[in-house]
Amino acid sequence: MNSLDIRTVDVVQYIAPLREGGSMPGLVRADDDFLYVLKFTGAGQGKKALIAELIGGELARLLGLKVPELVFMNLEDTFSQTEPDEEIQDLLKFSVGLNLGLHFLSGAITYDPLVSEIDSPTASKIVLLDSLMSNIDRTAKNTNLLEWKNELWVIDNGASFYFHHNWDTWENHLTRTFPLIKDHVLLAKAKHLEDAAQMIGEKFTPEALENIIASIPEYWLEDDAVALSPDEMRAAYLKYLNAKLGMLDQLVKEAKDAK
Known part of the structure; x- marks a missing residue:
């Protein structure tokens, strides 16, 4: 069984929470200098939501539907230490490790x-x-x-x-x-x-x-x-x-x- 060729990037900047999302994803910059919507493993539905996001997104892509690129995103503990908002601080702390990112469609x-x-x-x-x-x-x-x-x-x-x-x-x-x-x-x-x-x-x-x-x-x-x-x-x-x-x-x- 082979896996898809999904890139892995590192988060280098946490920019802002996207509060319109139920699980409060974040807008981040990665080490490839692109912006992503970061879906956190430490959010409400946790890893299961990320699994559904990954499977659903790649199934849609199979059908020729337009889907933002999905990437795996490494998140280090340093971001929670500099975040003043306690809710976001906890989210970052509980999501250290491998998360999921969607390429940010600026102006959509x-x-x-x-x-x-x-x-x-x-x-x-x-x-x-x-x-x-x-x-x-x-x-x-x-x-x-x-x-x-x-x-x-x-x-x-x-x-x-x-x-x-x-x-x-x-x-x-x-x-x-x-x-x-x-x-x-x-x-x-x-x-x-x-x-x-x-x-x-x-x-x-x-x-x-x-x-x-x-x-x-x-x-x-x-x-x-x-x-x-x-x-x-x-x-x-x-x-x-x-x-x-x-x-x-x-x-x-x-x-x-x-x-």
Whole structure:
């Protein structure tokens, strides 16, 4: 099993918190001199949100959707020592080590369903992908989509794969559809769901999925409170994705009925 070629960079400057994000990510500069939105392992949903962000982002990229580059980011303890805000100080302190960064799209604006344009094939791919990975956070209230340089960019997939928040019952999710697709911000514009399903079936090969899952850092999968080992968790993510691929027709029908 090979992993994706994801770069690792070091954080050299903590610039500001992005308080509009639920987990309060930070705007940082890395040693490659680029700006990134840093997602912290010490935030609310912790490592699980970063795992979902990584898998979801790379699945979207497989479908040809625009996704900011994802990088692994090393964070040292020095930043917490100079931060005056106690909440951010704790966040930095509890996130020392390997975190996840998304390339910062300077000047991007939030997708507005009332005024923004999107073509139906793109909307269909996003809707069906979110259904497949049980993403509960792409609604009109919080679209997690950006417009940048006249293109639509998919961000913030951290609320996906919510089965992994309770490993004791994760297998119960293998046969479930995703009724919450009814709240998806792009559902009304997703008129090419069958075409999206065909593309997902073609692009999500066993090798492609294995490469994405193999890219999850071992550290993010280590959890003393869970009986599963990191390798068993990787196998579980693969089993979940393959189960959903076998349910694509059901997911398409559910989305169409939800309209």
